[in-house]
Every structure is written in C-alpha cells, then in structure tokens.
Amino acid sequence: MLNKFGPSGHGEAQVQYLDGDFRVISPGTFVRCAITDARIPLDELKYWSVDLQEAYSTPAAVLQRHFPGALKQS
Secondary structure, eight states, X not given: OOOTTOOOSSSBOXXXXXXXXXXXXXXXXXXXXXXXXXXXXXXXXXXXXTTTTEEESSHHHHHXXXXXXXXXXX
C-alpha cells in the first residue's frame, strides 16, 4: 500500500508481494511487469504472484506466466 502521504521516491519501487496486499520495501512510483516489462504505477497494481514475487500488468500476462500456451494465437 502507498503511505498516507502518497508515493515517495522516483523510479522503480522494490515491493514485497503478500496475499491480497503488497509492501513497498524501497520507494518508487512503479514496478515492472515480469512478462511485458511494462511500467505499472503502484496505485494501479492489481496482479502479482506471492510465490514468484513478481508483478503482472494484465490478466493475460498472469495466464502467460502460469499457463504457457493457454493463450493460443489464432
């Protein structure tokens, strides 16, 4: 969660991903998607893996990581 004063620091944050929440270890304004390398603003972060400790930008990125080949290109 962001602190009550808003994000502090600039650049990429270091985050610990927890069940249903996350903890900012090193301040920043975004994290990177493990699949697409897209910047994800912390206030828009919705998808991550606790086990792998990585963030995802979209549900499709989650599927691609956990179920490779599930999203077949037509």
